[in-house]
Amino acid sequence: MRLRKRLASIGLNVLAWLLSLVVLIPFVVIVLNSFKSDAEAKVLKLTLPEKFIFENYKIVYEQGHLGGSFFNSLLHSGASSLLLVFVVAFSAFTLSRNHSRLSKFLYFFLILGITLPLNYIPLMEVMKSMGMINSHVGMILLYTAMGIPISLFITYAFVSNIPKELDEAAIMDGCNGIKLFLRIIVPLLTSVLVTVFVLNFLSVWNEFTAPLYMLNTVEMWPMTLAVYNFFGQFSAQWNLVSADIVLTSLPVLIVFLIGQKYIVGGLTSGAVKG
Amino acid sequence: MNANKIYPWYFSSGAIALYLLFIVAPALLGIYYSFTDWNSYSSEKNFIGLEHFRTILAGDPTYLLFIKNTVLFTLVTSIAKTVLGLFLALLLVSGVKAANLHRMIIFSPQVLSFLIVGLVFKSLLDPNNGFVNVTLRSMGLDVLAQNWLGSLTWAMPSIMAVDTWKGMGYIMVLFIAGLLAIPRDYYEAASIDGAGFGQKLFRITIPMLMPTITIATVLNITYGLRVFDAVYVLTNGGPGNATDVINTAVYSSFAKGYWGLGSALSTILFVIMAILSFFIIRLMNRKVEY
Numbered sequence A: 001m002r003l004r005k006r007l008a009s010i011g012l013n014v015l016a017w018l019l020s021l022v023v024l025i026p027f028v029v030i031v032l033n034s035f036k037s038d039a040e041a042k043v044l045k046l047t048l049p050e051k052f053i054f055e056n057y058k059i060v061y062e063q064g065h066l067g068g069s070f071f072n073s074l075l076h077s078g079a080s081s082l083l084l085v086f087v088v089a090f091s092a093f094t095l096s097r098n099h100s101r102l103s104k105f106l107y108f109f110l111i112l113g114i115t116l117p118l119n120y121i122p123l124m125e126v127m128k129s130m131g132m133i134n135s136h137v138g139m140i141l142l143y144t145a146m147g148i149p150i151s152l153f154i155t156y157a158f159v160s161n162i163p164k165e166l167d168e169a170a171i172m173d174g175c176n177g178i179k180l181f182l183r184i185i186v187p188l189l190t191s192v193l194v195t196v197f198v199l200n201f202l203s204v205w206n207e208f209t210a211p212l213y214m215l216n217t218v219e220m221w222p223m224t225l226a227v228y229n230f231f232g233q234f235s236a237q238w239n240l241v242s243a244d245i246v247l248t249s250l251p252v253l254i255v256f257l258i259g260q261k262y263i264v265g266g267l268t269s270g271a272v273k274g
Numbered sequence B: 001m002n003a004n005k006i007y008p009w010y011f012s013s014g015a016i017a018l019y020l021l022f023i024v025a026p027a028l029l030g031i032y033y034s035f036t037d038w039n040s041y042s043s044e045k046n047f048i049g050l051e052h053f054r055t056i057l058a059g060d061p062t063y064l065l066f067i068k069n070t071v072l073f074t075l076v077t078s079i080a081k082t083v084l085g086l087f088l089a090l091l092l093v094s095g096v097k098a099a100n101l102h103r104m105i106i107f108s109p110q111v112l113s114f115l116i117v118g119l120v121f122k123s124l125l126d127p128n129n130g131f132v133n134v135t136l137r138s139m140g141l142d143v144l145a146q147n148w149l150g151s152l153t154w155a156m157p158s159i160m161a162v163d164t165w166k167g168m169g170y171i172m173v174l175f176i177a178g179l180l181a182i183p184r185d186y187y188e189a190a191s192i193d194g195a196g197f198g199q200k201l202f203r204i205t206i207p208m209l210m211p212t213i214t215i216a217t218v219l220n221i222t223y224g225l226r227v228f229d230a231v232y233v234l235t236n237g238g239p240g241n242a243t244d245v246i247n248t249a250v251y252s253s254f255a256k257g258y259w260g261l262g263s264a265l266s267t268i269l270f271v272i273m274a275i276l277s278f279f280i281i282r283l284m285n286r287k288v289e290y
Helices: A002-033 A055-063 A066-097 A101-114 A120-129 A136-160 A164-172 A177-206 A209-214 A223-234 A238-268 B009-033 B051-059 B061-092 B099-111 B114-124 B131-138 B155-180 B184-192 B197-225 B229-234 B246-256 B259-284
Strands: none
Touching (some): A002 A238, A002 B155, A066 A101, A066 A136, A066 B009, A101 B259, A120 A136, A136 A209, A177 A238, A209 A223, A223 A238, A238 B099, A238 B114, B051 B259, B061 B099, B061 B155, B061 B197, B061 B246, B099 B155, B114 B131, B114 B229, B184 B197, B246 B259
């Protein structure tokens, strides 16, 4: 009986590693190939490079518009996430505390956007009429709007769990709405606001469809479009394409490793008993 | 205490304004454009009624293929991600070593953009020198080597497989959270009564996980119906139109300048999603009692 249990445990561990390898191997192949010579990378194999060639990364950086597009991605992700945290904190607080019919309706209306698809063709028209095509401001506002539904959903539930007695006490002490919000509520919301920031940062960083429709000058491109374009030009040179993929994924993986707790927490909230 | 004074609704006006301008206005405008012949060749937008919808639903059969592909993609990936996600979650809570490390590895593709994942697999699935075929040939399994993304038979299943590979980690994480919330005493009581693994799984685990399964299904379906990046990057709808879905068709009608027709395709998707959303939002707000 004990032997059987040990064998089962070993079997499960082996199985877990096999499944992890299924996820890891594609990335390992790409990382290894990013250091190979052009000729060696012609065939994608899981072998160590004969000689590690770091030159690939330099070529990719210089020819892939990576510097400028890195800055664009950082600007779009950072600015829209900050703005999002502001507007969502304010609206989650008021909509969840004010139990009027209007606020209930507004909440449902806003979170409806979690599932509804964005209609890009008329969106272009709307943005054009405001002069926001090919503009950083336009992209930042668009990304903020896109992030509102899911972020509000996460934050709203969180505000509801803050006891209302706190508000009453603060008001007795002479706080008005704004003071109450800034001094009492915001500090209690810090962790969920970090979650909202990190989740939105990642999703904007990964966004491909919106820039495809809205940005048609190279100078405005985020990393996703720059990489896609690079692949179109160099698809025969897998060592370069691989280096490009590695460079683009690194910032996201770093954010993931730092913000892991917040990412998983945010993605699972609402899925499990509230 | 007057709630309207302390929590004035205009604290929400920033969010409401952005939402109306960038999400709601385009959605409404798009419905209007669906009834016009708006295109890049003339500056006029003439009202033409239901003509686009007739073309899509009863005229050109390729449009029905796009809708069929979208539904097929959604069904297959939803089922695959749910089954694999549940399997992985059960494996990782069964007491394997380094469970957190496995969880992180299997979840990691989820944080990368589909563009990156797509390009990785475009390289790996290359028919001549890609990793998959090279590996198969080196094992003497030449018969299994396929033109994964370029053949009518294999293109769609390949996209579905890549999408499942990317998305199963997220569903797994949801299930792990759900599994950890089930009280242990249920299993202890069942063990005392002599229940086996299968009985515990179907009598306790799956019924208790129903809320998580529901949410996972909702997420998978809404993602699947809106899919764009996965198809665009891997095959761009090809070969022919074999892997085109609604959103890639919207993009190609946009690129060709058929903006009214593209809007009509979007509107069809919008209507499907709006009906689904109504039920989804209700589910998301339902509190579950154990």
